[in-house]
Amino acid sequence: xxxxxxxxxxxxxxxxRAEVKIQEHYAEDEMKTPMHMSMGAEAISAGVxxxxxxxxxxxxxxxxxxxxxxxxxxxxxxxxxxxxxxTGTSKxxxxxxxxxxxxSGLIATSAVVSSHIPVAIGAxxxxxxxxxxxxxxxxxxxxxxxxxxFWESLNAACLMxxxxxxxxxxxxxxxxxxxxxxxxxxKITDIIQQFDCNVYSSESTDAExxxxxxxxxxxxxxxxxxxxxxxxxxxxxxxxxxxxxDFQAGYRSRKEFEAWLDVDPLKVMRSKLLELIPAxxxxxxxxxxxxxxxxxxxxxxxxxxxxxxxxxxxxxx
Amino acid sequence: MNRVISYREALNExxxxxxxxxxxxxVYGIDVADHKxxxxxxxxxxxxxxxxxxxxTPLSEDAMTGFGLGAAINGLRPxxxxxxxxxxxxxxxxxxxxxxxxxxATCGQLKVPIVIRAVIGRGWGQSWQHSKTLxxxxxxxxxxxxxxxxxxxxxxxxxxxxxxxxxxxxxLEHRWLYDVTGEVPEQVDAIPLDGCEVLKEGNxxxxxxxxxxxxxxxxxxxxxxxxxxxxxVIDIRSISPFDSATVIESVKKTGHLVVADYDWxxxxxxxxxxxxxxxxxxxxxxxxxxxxxxxxxxxxxxxPLENLFYPTAQDIxxxxxxxxxxxxxxxxxxxxxxxxxxxxxxx
Numbered sequence: 001x002x003x004x005x006x007x008x009x010x011x012x013x014x015x016x017r018a019e020v021k022i023q024e025h026y027a028e029d030e031m032k033t034p035m036h037m038s039m040g041a042e043a044i045s046a047g048v049x050x051x052x053x054x055x056x057x058x059x060x061x062x063x064x065x066x067x068x069x070x071x072x073x074x075x076x077x078x079x080x081x082x083x084x085x086x087t088g089t090s091k092x093x094x095x096x097x098x099x100x101x102x103x104s105g106l107i108a109t110s111a112v113v114s115s116h117i118p119v120a121i122g123a124x125x126x127x128x129x130x131x132x133x134x135x136x137x138x139x140x141x142x143x144x145x146x147x148x149x150f151w152e153s154l155n156a157a158c159l160m161x162x163x164x165x166x167x168x169x170x171x172x173x174x175x176x177x178x179x180x181x182x183x184x185x186x187k188i189t190d191i192i193q194q195f196d197c198n199v200y201s202s203e204s205t206d207a208e209x210x211x212x213x214x215x216x217x218x219x220x221x222x223x224x225x226x227x228x229x230x231x232x233x234x235x236x237x238x239x240x241x242x243x244x245x246d247f248q249a250g251y252r253s254r255k256e257f258e259a260w261l262d263v264d265p266l267k268v269m270r271s272k273l274l275e276l277i278p279a280x281x282x283x284x285x286x287x288x289x290x291x292x293x294x295x296x297x298x299x300x301x302x303x304x305x306x307x308x309x310x311x312x313x314x315x316x317x
Numbered sequence: 318m319n320r321v322i323s324y325r326e327a328l329n330e331x332x333x334x335x336x337x338x339x340x341x342x343x344v345y346g347i348d349v350a351d352h353k354x355x356x357x358x359x360x361x362x363x364x365x366x367x368x369x370x371x372x373x374t375p376l377s378e379d380a381m382t383g384f385g386l387g388a389a390i391n392g393l394r395p396x397x398x399x400x401x402x403x404x405x406x407x408x409x410x411x412x413x414x415x416x417x418x419x420x421x422a423t424c425g426q427l428k429v430p431i432v433i434r435a436v437i438g439r440g441w442g443q444s445w446q447h448s449k450t451l452x453x454x455x456x457x458x459x460x461x462x463x464x465x466x467x468x469x470x471x472x473x474x475x476x477x478x479x480x481x482x483x484x485x486x487x488x489l490e491h492r493w494l495y496d497v498t499g500e501v502p503e504q505v506d507a508i509p510l511d512g513c514e515v516l517k518e519g520n521x522x523x524x525x526x527x528x529x530x531x532x533x534x535x536x537x538x539x540x541x542x543x544x545x546x547x548x549x550v551i552d553i554r555s556i557s558p559f560d561s562a563t564v565i566e567s568v569k570k571t572g573h574l575v576v577a578d579y580d581w582x583x584x585x586x587x588x589x590x591x592x593x594x595x596x597x598x599x600x601x602x603x604x605x606x607x608x609x610x611x612x613x614x615x616x617x618x619x620x621p622l623e624n625l626f627y628p629t630a631q632d633i634x635x636x637x638x639x640x641x642x643x644x645x646x647x648x649x650x651x652x653x654x655x656x657x658x659x660x661x662x663x664x
Contacts, residue, residue, distance in 0.1 A: 057391075091424050102427055107390055112414050118380035119415060122387020122395075129343075129369065129393060149410075152380030159375065314425035315459045317483035 001208070002276045006285070008050055008207040009269045012042035013286055015069045016266055017293045022082065023243040025297070031082040033095035038066030039237040043265035044169050045070040047210025048137060048230070051218055055105065056135040057127075059120045062097035062111040067139055072104040075293055079300035086306040087299075093310070113174075114140060114147035117166075121157045124164040128225070135218055137165040143174030146182055154227070158196040161225040165218055166197075168229065171236040176251050189231050197227040205234065205263045208272070235260035319500040321663050327473035327501050328358045328434075328490065332396065334505070335480045336366050339394065342480060343370040345381065346398035346434075355398050356436065356495050382408035382433070386416050389431045394480060402435035402489060403446045409454075416485050417460035428483040432476070437465075438491040438529055438579060439616075439627050441656055448616035448626075450528070450579050453586045455487045456557035462486040463556040464510050467531040468664045469499035471554055474508030481507060491529040491579070493654075498662035511555050513563035516664075519549035522573035522637055525564050525590060527553050530577035530628065532660045536653065537633035544646055546637065556586055561593045568594055572603035573640050577633060578610040585610055604640045609633070620656075629653060 019039050026035065038045060045066030049058065052071075060067045068078060068089075081088030082096055089100050097111040107123060110116040120138035127134040144150050145168065157164050168188075172179050185191060193199050200217050202210060210232065217228035235257065239246035247254040261267075273282055322330070336342045343366075349355055350363045350373045363371040374381045378399070385395040399405040412433075419429050437450045456463045462484050466472045472490070479486040516531060517538055526534040531552045538548040549567050553559070568574050574594055578587035591606040609628045616626045630653055638645060654660050 090422055093424070094422055098422055100423055102423060107427070108387075108415075108419075108422075110415060112410060115383065115410055115415055118383025118411065119387040119390070121380070122384035122389070123391045124387070125384065126388040126391030126393045129388075130391075149377075149379045149383070152375070152377035153383070156375055156377060156380055156384065314421050314423070316462075317420050317425065317428040317430075 004050070004211065005208060005269060005273055005276065008046050008211060009266070009273055010285060010289065011046040011050065011070050011073070012207060012266050012269060013289050014073070014075065014293070015042045015045060015066045017289050018069055018075050018078065019065060021293050021297050026243045030301070032084060033082060033097070034241045035096050035243055036063035036241050037238045037243060038063060040171075040235045040260065040265075041066050041169055043205050043207040043210050044167070044232050044234055047207040048167055048214045050211050051214035052135060052137060056137065057105040057107050057123055058137045058139065059107060059116045059123070060099075060109045060139045061113070061116065061141060061144070062109065063141070064099050064109045064139070065096070068099045068101065068106060071106050072101045075296035076299055077101075079296045080303050083300045083303070084305060085300055085303035086310070087303040091306045091310055093306070114144035114150045116140070117144065117150050117153045121153050121162055121164060124157065124162040125160060128163055133222070135163050135165065135222060137167055139167045139169060141174070142168060142170040142172060142179055145188055146174065154192065154195055154197070154229070157227045162227055163221055163225055165214070165221060165228045165230060168231050170231060170233045173236060173240070175240045176249075189229075192229050197229050199229045199231065201231040203233040205260070205265045206268050207265055208269070237261075318503045320503065321498050322469055322501050323496055323498050323662075324469045324472045324490070325357050325495040327469035328476055329360055331473040331476040331480075331505065332359070332362060333365065335477060336362070336370065341392060342394045342396065344396045344398060345372050345374055347376060347378075348373050348400060349398050355400055356492070358490075358495070359398065378404060378407035379411060382411035383415060385431045385433070386411065386419060386429060389429045390419070390427055394430045396432045396434060396480065399433070399435040401447055402437045402451050403449050405433070405435045406451070412455065412461065413458055417458045420484070421460060429485045430483045431485045432479045432488055433485065434488045434490060436492050437489045438493065439623075440492055442618045442620065442623065444618040445615035450489065452487075452489055452527070452556045453580060453584065453589070456586060460485065461557065462510055463489070464554060465489045465528040465556060466554055467491070467494060467528055467552050469497065469662075470501045470505070471508055471514070471552070473501055473505040475510060475554070477505060478507040478510050482510060486510065489528065493529055493659055497532070497660055497664065499664035511558045512560045513554055514552045515549065515563065515567070516552050517548070517550040519547035520571060521547045522575065522641060523549045523551060523564070523567040523571045524575045524577050524633060525551045525553055526577040527556070527586065528579045530579050532654065533628070533630040534577050534633060536630040536660070537637070540630070540634060540646070540648070540651055541637060544643070546641065546643065548637065559589070559593070561597060564590065564594065565597050568598050569601045572601055574602070575607045575609065575633060575636050575640070577628060578608065579628070580610050581613060582608055582610045583613065607636050607640060609636065624655070
């Protein structure tokens with residue numbers, strides 16, 4: 001399955017290079033929007049989105065760079081939105097935390113934790129009602145599972161037998177507060193298993209393993225209309241918001257990070273690729289992606305800001 | 318061809334009419350499909366259209382509101398029903414942070430054609446959690462439309478418009494209006510969601526009323542007429558967008574305005590109306606704009622105090638006496654509306 005590995009690696013590499021490009025330029029203060037970076041989460045974004053059809057829909061949080069790039073494969077409108085330009089995904093009005101790509105299936109992202117989750121179940125309900133066979137995948141962090149509306153949404157999805165996959169990207173933190181300080185229970189999957197849904201877990205940083213798990217989960221849900229819950233662990237490399245590491249703050253240890261870095265999603269997939277294709281081919285596809293990101297950044301910087309009248313447009317249909 | 322039907326029946330007919338012509342419309346909410354059907358407004362819907370298009374939900378107002386947004390994004394036209402606006406507050410995050418800004422976020426690419434119906438106002442000794450209106454909260458947020466029909470014809474025509482509108486519409490229905498009858502055409506036309514209606518013409522003063530207060534205003538106008546005072550009664554109907562033109566035109570004629578709101582006064586919709594009038598036709602005012610609404614407290618259960626909490630026709634009459642320099646009218650022979658004596662119509 002060489003092609004799958006190549007595609008997964010390309011997606012992850014595009015996410016990583018886009019994030020690096022943001023890191024390179026952020027201090028220039030031209031991207032005036034808070035950045036919640038996807039470094040470390042690439043295997044989940046790539047693996048799950050690869051398992052979805054193009055017509056399937058996804059929803060995400062303020063930390064959606066990874067899933068945006070994985071679902072759309074594009075970075076032009078992405079960077080334009082970061083720079084606040086009219087060619088951005090929301091003409092600059094949304095910023096990093098509210099990325100959208102309705103034509104590619106990314107129908108909502110939200111900064112208020114968990115507030116997009118009920119929207120996902122409504123979207124899945126409509127898909128089931130009209131019989132279009134579309135799947136909805138909603139991405140959220142472990143912090144979102146503290147919120148009541150997550151449980152309301154899970155309950156309703158299981159009751160109504162909705163074609164939806166709940167993807168929990170668990171980095172053990174809600175901003176800086178670890179789960180042991182937030183949870184009056186031991187294992188979330190034990191609780192979720194009590195609902196009428198199928199639960200899958202992985203701590204892998206191998207995008208192909210995640211792809212296989214997601215494919216299995218999605219397949220069962222398509223057939224049975226039992227929602228799927230994917231509990232996927234990853235390590236957030238950078239600070240909660242911003243483009244730097246923050247181990248000096250003391251709430252996490254660099255040693256722990258280094259263990260995860262050792263199995264970095266890109267490192268893992270690159271090694272697998274080198275067993276299948278020549279190094280030159282890998283370097284070439286990487287260079288193409290580096291060039292693509294560079295072009296997107298340049299295009300964005302040259303694009304105009306929205307005109308002032310845009311402020312009050314589209315408040316009402 | 319007109320017939321006389323109740324507000325409840327008018328709502329019910331409008332919903333069924335739209336559900337028949339548009340398969341995307343569906344009704345959902347807590348208890349909408351039980352044997353009581355939201356005070357009867359949802360009778361016959363599940364029987365005619367099936368449980369996929371009319372269903373009761375878990376007690377999850379927050380999630381079920383977001384659910385409506387998701388369904389609307391994907392092409393359906395949800396009608397979410399709350400038996401009390403006081404419970405709808407659990408949905409404020411979805412209303413304010415998700416629904417109201419969704420069209421804006423997508424630069425108009427995607428729309429949110431959701432109607433959210435809620436019952437408001439005075440019940441029966443139900444105290445502070447079954448008593449409110451909150452239209453100023455919803456009207457405050459750009460992106461939401463807020464309407465409060467008082468007459469059966471408006472209940473039907475505005476609900477049809479609300480269902481057809483591609484914007485989120487909050488549709489507030491006063492509990493005591495449910496039994497009120499009025500003339501409604503066999504073929505109801507959609508009534509736009511942005512106009513006031515002059516219910517009664519007059520020359521001496523204007524009352525611009527919201528929801529149940531239109532009933533109280535008409536009662537006050539009838540009594541004042543017996544004493545030679547002619548009051549113009551305007552049914553505001555649409556809170557957001559608000560049609561100030563009709564109220565301005567009336568104030569230019571009469572010079573006196575009482576805003577009879579059904580809500581608290583502090584930071585309430587009545588302040589918005591007053592401010593708009595001062596901005597637009599200050600020179601036509603012969604007295605400051607008067608505002609009336611709930612007492613600045615919480616609605617109590619005990620009847621004598623509950624009676625004082627809500628504004629009434631008597632309050633309108635007493636304000637008019639002050640504004641117009643009238644002698645105190647003897648109201649001892651008059652019958653006013655109360656829980657035991659509700660206005661039945663026809664309007």
